[in-house]
Amino acid sequence: MIRAFLRNRGAVAGLVILVLVGALSALAPVLFPASPWDMQGAPFARPGEDGFVLGSDSLGRDVASGIAHGAYVSLLVGAVSTLAALCVGISLGAVAGYAGGWVDDVLMRVTEFFQAVPAFILAVVIVAIFTPSLPSIVGAIAVVSWPPVARVVRAEVLSLRTREFVQAARVLGRSHPSILLRDILPNALSPILVLASLMVASAILLEAALSFVGLGDPNLMSWGYMIGAGRSVMRLAWWMSVFPGVAIFMTVLALNLVGEGLTDALNPRMARRR
Amino acid sequence: MRLLRLALSRLLKMAVVILGIVVVNFLLIHAAPGDPASVIAGQSGAADAKFVAQLRAQFGLDRPLPEQLWIYVRGVLSGDLGMSHRQGRAVAELIGERLPATLLLTGTAFMLALVAGVSLGAAAARRAGRWTDSAITVLALGFYATPIFWVGLMLVLVFSVWLGWLPAFGMNTVGADLHGWAAVADTARYLVLPSLTLGLFYMAIYARLTRASMLEVADQDFVRTARAKGVPEGRILRRHILRNALLPIVTFVGIQAGQLIGGSILVEIVFAWPGIGRLAFDALLARDYQLLLGVFLATSVLAVLLNLATDLLYGLIDPRMMSA
Numbered sequence: 131m132i133r134a135f136l137r138n139r140g141a142v143a144g145l146v147i148l149v150l151v152g153a154l155s156a157l158a159p160v161l162f163p164a165s166p167w168d169m170q171g172a173p174f175a176r177p178g179e180d181g182f183v184l185g186s187d188s189l190g191r192d193v194a195s196g197i198a199h200g201a202y203v204s205l206l207v208g209a210v211s212t213l214a215a216l217c218v219g220i221s222l223g224a225v226a227g228y229a230g231g232w233v234d235d236v237l238m239r240v241t242e243f244f245q246a247v248p249a250f251i252l253a254v255v256i257v258a259i260f261t262p263s264l265p266s267i268v269g270a271i272a273v274v275s276w277p278p279v280a281r282v283v284r285a286e287v288l289s290l291r292t293r294e295f296v297q298a299a300r301v302l303g304r305s306h307p308s309i310l311l312r313d314i315l316p317n318a319l320s321p322i323l324v325l326a327s328l329m330v331a332s333a334i335l336l337e338a339a340l341s342f343v344g345l346g347d348p349n350l351m352s353w354g355y356m357i358g359a360g361r362s363v364m365r366l367a368w369w370m371s372v373f374p375g376v377a378i379f380m381t382v383l384a385l386n387l388v389g390e391g392l393t394d395a396l397n398p399r400m401a402r403r404r
Numbered sequence: 405m406r407l408l409r410l411a412l413s414r415l416l417k418m419a420v421v422i423l424g425i426v427v428v429n430f431l432l433i434h435a436a437p438g439d440p441a442s443v444i445a446g447q448s449g450a451a452d453a454k455f456v457a458q459l460r461a462q463f464g465l466d467r468p469l470p471e472q473l474w475i476y477v478r479g480v481l482s483g484d485l486g487m488s489h490r491q492g493r494a495v496a497e498l499i500g501e502r503l504p505a506t507l508l509l510t511g512t513a514f515m516l517a518l519v520a521g522v523s524l525g526a527a528a529a530r531r532a533g534r535w536t537d538s539a540i541t542v543l544a545l546g547f548y549a550t551p552i553f554w555v556g557l558m559l560v561l562v563f564s565v566w567l568g569w570l571p572a573f574g575m576n577t578v579g580a581d582l583h584g585w586a587a588v589a590d591t592a593r594y595l596v597l598p599s600l601t602l603g604l605f606y607m608a609i610y611a612r613l614t615r616a617s618m619l620e621v622a623d624q625d626f627v628r629t630a631r632a633k634g635v636p637e638g639r640i641l642r643r644h645i646l647r648n649a650l651l652p653i654v655t656f657v658g659i660q661a662g663q664l665i666g667g668s669i670l671v672e673i674v675f676a677w678p679g680i681g682r683l684a685f686d687a688l689l690a691r692d693y694q695l696l697l698g699v700f701l702a703t704s705v706l707a708v709l710l711n712l713a714t715d716l717l718y719g720l721i722d723p724r725m726m727s728a
Binding site: 239242243245246247248249250251252254255256258259260331335338339342343344345354357360361364365368371372375378379382383386387 | 420421424425429432433435436545546548549550551552553554557558560561565659661662663665666667669670673674684685688689691693696697699700703704707708711
């Protein structure tokens with residue numbers, strides 16, 4: 131499986147980019163010890179001028195430093211909100227699929243509801259009402275991104291629960307939670323893994339959009355905030371909005387490539403087209 | 405008759421979703437830290453005592469919680485979405501005023517995305533494995549990974565700031581006082597960049613989906629049969645493959661309806677397009693939560709309506725759905 135993944139050039143490139151972004155985030159305090167919010171020199175310095183590799187913004191802050199420190203927020207929000215969404219989605223999906231009947235009906239109606247409303251606007255409303263902070267952003271992204279997990283897990287559980295090894299476990303007198311956790315869910319792991327990599331990508335996009343409209347954590351530098359700040363002075367300083375966007379693009383692209391690589395490696399039948 | 409029954413069951417589903425949104429709105433207001441009245445009035449302390457008192461009366465805050473919910477639901481169902489304290493006008497009225505601009509933008513972008521996306525996807529599937537296919541796949545992957553608001557800003561940078569070809573902000577030339585076709589042409593020029601921004605993203609998604617779906621269908625027996633009996637290749641592609649491949653795309657369009665509306669909100673913010681997205685942004689800046697919740701309700705209803713439309717369309721394309 132690992133070999134199949136490594137044979138996919140796109141997936142390996144994605145993995146390399148991800149490692150680089152992770153390293154950038156980890157090394158940000160070393161590379162740019164000063165706070166990304168502090169003035170470092172003349173405002174609106176072009177890239178390469180005045181010691182600014184990627185230029186400076188309207189307050190003389192270093193764009194490169196902002197990107198390095200912003201990587202932390204993107205990766206953190208992407209990972210934590212995906213974990214939270216996975217917890218909710220897996221539990222609800224597993225219970226719905228395993229229990230069936232009216233429990234399944236109710237849970238699926240709830241899932242459909244969350245899929246029918248515009249995710250971005252719901253996230254905006256949640257963050258705005260609970261005031262912008264890291265927990266409210268993570269929470270809002272988790273609330274809007276669990277439904278696909280629940281659906282996938284439910285479908286997997288539905289197809290697994292009538293299989294012989296599950297019936298065997300039942301005959302052995304094992305409890306329902308034990309069967310669900312130890313026999314069914316481990317077998318449903320691969321689609322969840324693929325979905326998770328794509329969810330981190332969309333969580334990063336969603337976080338960027340939230341901070342772009344001014345709903346980022348006011349204490350943390352983030353890529354979306356930088357693009358939003360560069361928007362009004364685009365005529366003067368294109369680099370303020372261009373480079374953070376490139377950072378988002380690279381990270382999200384890398385995650386999508388890894389996701390595709392995982393799909394191919396875990397599901398060879400689907401991959402025959404490539 | 406079957407179509408009618410399908411429509412009725414969908415309408416019922418829609419009513420449930422709308423009721424759900426109203427309840428979610430209500431819960432959000434109550435879950436937020438602080439007194440609901442002051443949450444709605446905005447935490448900036450800008451609200452005067454009279455307004456807060458009026459809100460208390462409107463929401464019945466001195467009554468038990470279930471009764472409060474009933475008062476709120478009753479209000480929304482009778483078309484009363486509350487007042488916007490910053491604009492001093494009814495929320496429903498403000499949203500109604502901005503709706504046409506949003507529909508124009510979303511509709512144009514959607515048509516662009518569908519036509520261009522399906523054509524590109526079909527072209528890619530036909531030349532599967534060759535460089536045009538790879539180019540389209542790479543393009544789709546790229547757009548899929550780009551924040552939509554950033555694409556908008558880059559288009560503004562290139563076509564407005566550097567080249568000066570197209571206007572970047574607003575919906576029509578201020579103070580030009582145009583009428584008839586001149587006004588339409590003017591708005592069309594303003595529409596190009598926002599609809600392109602929104603459309604390109606969905607074009608990429610539809611192109612990938614069409615490609616995958618067409619390759620899937622191309623493998624099936626009825627295609628081999630058509631080929632064996634000598635149907636020309638172009639006709640097989642259009643009538644046998646594309647037609648069947650469109651079904652999952654229509655389904656997907658329905659599922660994505662909410663995302664499309666959400667994307668249009670972001671695009672409106674970037675281009676200062678005077679639709680409900682821009683209204684939501686202004687509400688956000690002014691901490692006008694009554695208005696924000698109204699926008700949430702309105703956009704959700706829009707998404708559900710779009711969903712309903714694709715469901716019915718699906719039934720028309722695939723008669724098997726009707727007998728099910």
